[in-house]
Amino acid sequence: MEMNPINKQSDDCDPDRPAHPGVFPSGEAGKSERNPAERRVDFPVSVVLPAGGTGERTGLQTPKQFCSFLGRQLISYTIQAFERVSWIQTIVVVVAKENTDLMTDIIQRFQHRKVRVVPGGSTRHRSICNGVLALGSGQDEEGGSTAERPKVVIIHDAVRPFVEEDFLYKIAMAAKEQGAAGAIRPLVSTVIATTSEGYLDHSLERAKYRASEMPQGFTYDVIHQAYQSCTESDFEFGTECLHLALQYCGTNAKLIEGPPTLWKVTYKRDLAAAESIIKEALSRTACVITGGSAQAVTLAEALQKAVGALEMELDAIPDLMGDNARYLVTEWNFIHVSISGSCLSEVEALLTALEAANRAILHPLVVILVHLSTSDELSISGRMAEPAAITDLASAAKLRNIFVYGVLLQQSKDTDCWERSVLRVAEITSALIRERSSALVGQLLQA
Ligand SMILES: Nc1ccn([C@@H]2O[C@H](COP(=O)(O)OP(=O)(O)OP(=O)(O)O)[C@@H](O)[C@H]2O)c(=O)n1
Numbered sequence: 322m323e324m325n326p327i328n329k330q331s332d333d334c335d336p337d338r339p340a341h342p343g344v345f346p347s348g349e350a351g352k353s354e355r356n357p358a359e360r361r362v363d364f365p366v367s368v369v370l371p372a373g374g375t376g377e378r379t380g381l382q383t384p385k386q387f388c389s390f391l392g393r394q395l396i397s398y399t400i401q402a403f404e405r406v407s408w409i410q411t412i413v414v415v416v417a418k419e420n421t422d423l424m425t426d427i428i429q430r431f432q433h434r435k436v437r438v439v440p441g442g443s444t445r446h447r448s449i450c451n452g453v454l455a456l457g458s459g460q461d462e463e464g465g466s467t468a469e470r471p472k473v474v475i476i477h478d479a480v481r482p483f484v485e486e487d488f489l490y491k492i493a494m495a496a497k498e499q500g501a502a503g504a505i506r507p508l509v510s511t512v513i514a515t516t517s518e519g520y521l522d523h524s525l526e527r528a529k530y531r532a533s534e535m536p537q538g539f540t541y542d543v544i545h546q547a548y549q550s551c552t553e554s555d556f557e558f559g560t561e562c563l564h565l566a567l568q569y570c571g572t573n574a575k576l577i578e579g580p581p582t583l584w585k586v587t588y589k590r591d592l593a594a595a596e597s598i599i600k601e602a603l604s605r606t607a608c609v610i611t612g613g614s615a616q617a618v619t620l621a622e623a624l625q626k627a628v629g630a631l632e633m634e635l636d637a638i639p640d641l642m643g644d645n646a647r648y649l650v651t652e653w654n655f656i657h658v659s660i661s662g663s664c665l666s667e668v669e670a671l672l673t674a675l676e677a678a679n680r681a682i683l684h685p686l687v688v689i690l691v692h693l694s695t696s697d698e699l700s701i702s703g704r705m706a707e708p709a710a711i712t713d714l715a716s717a718a719k720l721r722n723i724f725v726y727g728v729l730l731q732q733s734k735d736t737d738c739w740e741r742s743v744l745r746v747a748e749i750t751s752a753l754i755r756e757r758s759s760a761l762v763g764q765l766l767q768a
């Protein structure tokens with residue numbers, strides 16, 4: 322059953338869609354190896370994401386692919402990783418029938434493109450087979466043609482959200498050449514065979530073996546033939562698509578060592594690890610808006626030195642006019658510096674601009690108001706715009722998925738004291754950006 326029409330337009334071409342580079346904006350393990358312009362894929366490639374499991378090993382009620390991180394389900398992060406690849410045509414997501422409505426909601430809410438939803442099967446192989454067959458039919462519910470049959474099909478578990486374009490490219494090219502290709506990783510433990518009584522039978526020589534991971538790629542003909550030929554026992558107990566290609570098509574897959582981030586969310590602790598990676602990726606950059614005042618610029622420079630140790634890239638700009646408007650459309654968090662007596666209108670303008678740029682669709686966006694108090698002002702209300710006004714502003718922004726926090730900083734003539742305060746601001750702002758806590762929205766913290 323097709324739930325969502327294919328949108329052939331790449332999001333790269335859509336002016337209404339914000340630039341969302343995925344959770345690894347510049348490559349998890351450093352910069353991308355290959356310039357995207359050099360990645361020419363001149364054959365149709367589509368993807369099957371099996372997401373029809375129950376996630377029994379997590380021990381949770383919710384299947385792991387529907388567990389949320391920063392308000393967004395894991396499956397959406399995985400879809401995003403494929404959606405941003407311009408040479409991928411169609412993403413077939415295979416889900417259990419009872420989760421079809423939930424999946425459709427996720428697609429709509431996070432504005433996913435190129436996605437079709439197909440019903441799952443009772444085992445992973447059955448689910449993948451359904452996805453492959455749906456790609457072959459290329460028909461919508463009225464029987465109209467929706468896409469050309471792909472030359473290469475990439476299969477990737479929906480619960481491995483951190484796959485990058487460079488690696489997908491390698492798999493797609495090798496699959497086209499060899500008929501099948503798959504990711505491997507070194508084994509972390511030795512594999513042993515046990516006797517039926519629970520004793521050691523023999524152990525395998527670890528250096529000779531590899532763990533099979535995902536993604537895997539196949540020519541459509543190979544994977545289609547493999548599923549046409551395989552037995553009920555394969556469907557019921559099999560765990561390896563590459564094996565089906567070998568057994569039923571005589572295709573020896575090309576094996577390519579992948580990065581450690583290809584790991585599969587399997588246990589509850591993997592969900593915590595995934596959340597940590599997502600948060601880390603979203604908190605690498607922040608932009609300090611100084612308004613051009615000399616004191617704010619000095620503070621921004623001091624913060625730039627302080628955050629060096631916190632591994633955050635910090636740019637300082639006077640405002641978001643002209644060329645600086647580019648900060649609105651890419652993955653930046655914002656620190657807005659105001660000096661004694663400033664009002665909130667500039668912050669309101671920033672929030673309006675961020676909303677107009679559609680920046681908070683995929684995850685909460687962080688805006689931190691740092692108020693630099695230069696005189697011996699007495700009360701909090703005298704130090705910055707009324708706290709109640711900030712709370713109201715933050716509550717309204719929260720509804721739009723923008724998290725606003727406040728930090729109060731007292732200027733000091735004592736150099737040591739000033740440096741300590743600036744370091745505290747750097748630590749507080751980087752913690753707020755990383756954690757994106759909804760409980761702290763609207764709070765004024767004292768540096
Ligand atoms: N009938 C099934 C079973 C699994 N999968 C998918 O296959 C991927 C990898 O499988 P696995 O990690 O084993 O997921 P679950 O089967 O959900 O987990 P568990 O074995 O712990 O129940 C997951 O994205 C899962 O949703 C599927 O599409 N259909």
Ligand SMILES: O=C(CO)[C@H](O)[C@H](O)COP(=O)(O)O
Binds near residue numbers: 445560562563
């Ligand atoms: O890495 C893989 C090899 O194709 C699969 O993801 C793995 O086999 C899934 O198996 P399981 O459902 O047992 O975790």
